[in-house]
Amino acid sequence: MKKDIIITLLIIMLCAVFVLTTDFKTVEEYYLENAENIKEGDATVFISIRCDAIFDNAEKLEPDLWEFVPEDGVILAKTEYVLRDGDTVFDILVRAAKTHRIQMEYSGSPEARTTYIEGISHVYEFSCGELSGWSFLVNGELTQVGASAYKLSDGDVIEWVYTCDLSRDILQGGGTNE
């Protein structure tokens, strides 16, 4: 009996650790966390999200998804955000998704710097052909690391771009800076 109690307590503790380390929020709480206003002299970065590559491969897109694709392909126009200390590309994306109520799903963990963005605004990887997915450019260049491993500095320009051809179409089209 003693053993039963000890092991049951251990299992309850494990469950408690799991629940406590998980961050639960209601929908309202989640979207209420706004970014702070930009003050004079703050370090800032810019972020934009677009999926115009879909229009070149329109026949490949799952038909249900058209209602989530904006007419000009711009999900979020270039927006300025305050750069907090240690912010990564992923942090800025989460903040932008919250303030603009954009649906976003990732896998992996931000703490372990292994996040992978599966979908933004219901447009997911593989939604538009088998080579499609989300990738990002910083200052017009593709990076060699994931979104949560890329530390930003003042004035950086992030572009989240939907590719339908394994990022090759991004390089050909070029970022907005080029």
Add this chain to the structure above:
Amino acid sequence: MNRNDIAFARFHPTVLFFYFFCLILFTVFTQNPVLLLSALCGGILFCAVTNTAKKNLAAAKLYVPMFLLVSMTNPIFSHSGATPLFFMNDNPVTLEALLCGVDLAVQVCAVMLICGAFSRVMESDKLLALFGKLSPRLATVLSMALRFIPLLKRKWGEICEAQRALGYFREESFFDRIASYARVFSALVTWALESSVDTAASMSARGYELAGKKHFSLFRFTRGDGIMLALTTALSAVTLFGILLGKADFDFYPRISEINTDIFAIITYAAFGTLALLPFIFEVKEALKWKYLRSKI
């Protein structure tokens, strides 16, 4: 349970195999909740009328937690969907994922129930009669694989008793019991591997796979079998036609699609519903017939 206890099992093996093949095929390859629910209803009702109450209760103890587990797991790992309920580590837990999980759980339970019914209705002699001519090797493998579950259950009981008699089986604490069962399980797996190799070796030593070997079987194709086969074929054809025409299409992401209710879709649902409920209807019909005839004597 004896073959004669289940009226549906008296059909010719070909008919039974074709019926279960169609039913399982449709259940596995559709996402439509109407079709899946009718498959689940068919499975539950057939098990309810052919099993004892005790066995039904034991099955419910397995299926209800599994149903809950499968339906809860999907929303934790799949965050797609347009209606967030709450957020977990900044990932949304959505209504669509939850309902998709329930749908998956219905599918898993339905397939398991139908497979359970299949194994009770198709004993090894039927499978051998069916596949023996085509491929003796396939027939052996199939009959051995399907025999495994009841065989393992029996052996499990035997090993438990032996361990109890030897005083190895500790039952005072819940976790001691789990440890004891784990030991029984490991013995069971070892025995199962060895015995299946033994069986295979023994069967080939007796010339089971030799060419020209003939099988004796008692099954004759009667008029009733013909009617059943025609009915199954007709219902399956209508269902297949409906599914191929996209009448039973259903999507959960990003928004749940509406259940198709045009006339062709309803015909598809009705055909599949009848197909899924056939064994139950037949079972009830035979039971009523028996009762009616007996009371007249």
